[in-house]
Amino acid sequence: MFRSLNDKQSQRSLVNLTINGMLVTAPQGQTVWAAMALAGETTTRLSPVTFKARSAYCAMGVCFECMVEINGMPNQQACLFEVKEGMAVRSQKITEQTSLLTSSEITPSDAISMLAENVGGHHG
């Protein structure tokens, strides 16, 4: 499990956000990646080719392993964004197989959540 080394963070004002649909409270100024790690949501994305789970590697903007979907925009680096009130963060699950062509009504987020279940099998 990840824990925060900075006790003073708890004295900062807090913001509310969701991470994969879960309500999370995080101190202002914390990165999205740190908030994800502390919430136990360490899978930032799936590899689009192998479908394997990925997580932050460098956590300083270089490796692009921590790309997540923030407020519906994919390919955002979780380690470079600060948490904001009302922010919706989702692990990114766009792979070569992801398709929105089965229905014209579903949104990318819907499709991504639907896919998450299908993709589960690739891990096990």
Next chain:
Amino acid sequence: MTAIRKSDVLVIGGGIQGSSTAYHLAQRGISVVVLEKDTVSRHASGVNAGGIRLLGRNIAEVELSKAAMHMWHQLDDELDADTGFRARSLINVAADEADLNTLRSREQQMHGLGYFHEVMLDQQELRERLPHVADHCVGGVVSEQDGYAIPFHSTQAFRIAAERKGALFCEGEQVQQIRKVGDSWLVSTATQQYQAEHLVNCAGAWADLISVMIGDNVPMSYSAPMLMITARMPHFATPVVGAVSRPLSFKQFENGTVLIGGGAKGFADRANNTTRLDYSLLASGAHNAIEFFPIMKTACINRMWSGLEAYMPDNLPVIGKSVRSENAYHAFAFSAHGFQLGPVIGQVMTDLISEGSSRFDLDPFKINRYERKVL
């Protein structure tokens, strides 16, 4: 200096037109050398959008384009290679009633000429084929045989197939001088002399320079059409997409990435073999894509680039015999829509060289069509 290298035909330019010409010549047992100043498919033939488009062709090009399309559908087998060709259909989207009127008069013209490969779509048919098209789009037109290919692979496929049949490609050979000595063309580069009975100019963005050396003046210009490609997106569009009256063109590949074009041009510097991008034009191209496909709001651009391409004032290529010199031929200035024609142009050039004529009407493509008749 080494001995003069002799062949029946010398092709200048190792793009898709030159490589296809070499392939068709070699296939008929005619010896051919291709001179390429950089590397094969280094410029427009390697970095273009790869559109294999019959839809919306200028009437003068329809017969050539139809023949080329037929060839594309069997090209992997013919060349024993993977050109990346995918028949996905191409849809031009109509954004308003004015666009629909444009399509109706085009349809009338095409039907009158006996062409039925462009089929109009109503709003519902458009939505069935492109579920993510914006609500305001009212219809469109489709050509079923169209699609895309991977340009670098296609051009290399022609080159490799040509070499298998005996063609010789000489890279890094920039033409410095062209002379006619008796019945032969004598071409010099910095290190080598080449001699051939026939000379073919497929030099793309540098073809006007070659043309002048052959004796034909031509009002060609060149530019740097730009492209951008996104990170992988969920699959949302199977057909290649264009717009009737907006500068929009895109295709989603099998890996989910989306290639966005539309004809916006950057800055060309052919003397230095380079281009610069015009980012404000790329941004408006991106906005066009969002306007027609709202899901493109979630697109992230991965790379942007441009290549050097030759244009004629009427946006039609130069294809045919030289008017000033015997046994010289041109195929250049395809004005950003020559890639699809590549397979058939090689055949046309080979017919002109070996039989003296082509089964296609090449009058609209004459090199001297802009020449002042009276001074």
